[in-house]
Amino acid sequence: MHKRIKTDDSNSKAEEWGAEAILVKDNWLGFNVIKKIRKPKKYRIPQIDQELRNSRTISESRLIIEAKKLGVRTPYIYEIDIPNTTIIMEEIEGELFKKILKQQIAIKEKQELVYKIGQQVGKLHSNDIIHGDLTTSNIVSDTKKKIIFIDFGLGKFSSAVEDKAVDILLLKKCFISTHTEISKELFESFQKGYYITMKNAKSVLKRAVKVEARGRHLKEEALVNEYLLSE
CATH class of the missing domain: 1.10.510.10 (Transferase(Phosphotransferase) domain 1)
Incomplete structure (x- = not known):
């Protein structure tokens, strides 16, 4: 579940905050996309936090890709940005x-x-x-x-x-x-x-x-x- 919030950034269409990530609607190389960004958690040791966010970003990407291979419809992933713990994926219309x-x-x-x-x-x-x-x-x-x-x-x-x-x-x-x-x-x-x-x-x-x-x-x-x- 994610909570929608307003943003003053004119370059960003909308943001939603979740427990572990921010969802940002954006345009990427002409495609309407969702950027799922896992932000650092201040209460964690930085190195552990980075490793955990990297792991979760990779794991979620793999799950989405493997599900799609089975014929289960999931968002198309355009890019996996590990250093910034971000998944850039298709914006689903529905x-x-x-x-x-x-x-x-x-x-x-x-x-x-x-x-x-x-x-x-x-x-x-x-x-x-x-x-x-x-x-x-x-x-x-x-x-x-x-x-x-x-x-x-x-x-x-x-x-x-x-x-x-x-x-x-x-x-x-x-x-x-x-x-x-x-x-x-x-x-x-x-x-x-x-x-x-x-x-x-x-x-x-x-x-x-x-x-x-x-x-x-x-x-x-x-x-x-x-x-x-x-x-």
Whole structure:
């Protein structure tokens, strides 16, 4: 999540501040781009801070590039500026999925889009890519209803079933907190799509039940009906 702020710099179109980076809209060699700049943290030892920002810049770039190789739509990266811990990437034109789900459109249309999201997340997880912040604020739908994933800043490569389960739980919680009235239908559609592309989907969903039960201090039996475990 990033907070939009005003800027007095006439050369800069807009800035957004996040917990770990600034997003700046700019023009780069004739392209409309987003510059994701990881700024130094004063509370860290300078050398450690630089190494950490370098590592996160490289890691996020790799995740975006590898996801794109799988056919999962992500921003195109034009340049990775390691010394300045900056990623220069395509500015995505579309609407945040969070806003789409609040529009007065048929629930079936919303379910179809969530089904596509499930398929794409399945591709990521099948190749051990964890998004890390899988919410409807980090998913964009363009005019052709294509799904695009943004902001892999908290992501990582991991084969751990629990990491994949946590990814899914983040999205489920987002459905419940932001789109409460249709959250059940949305999560069901997501799971159906996820099964299409994720070979061990059932194992991940079973782990999600355990993680959610643990976090909410509930018995697993109280949650299993919310998951498609008989697929």
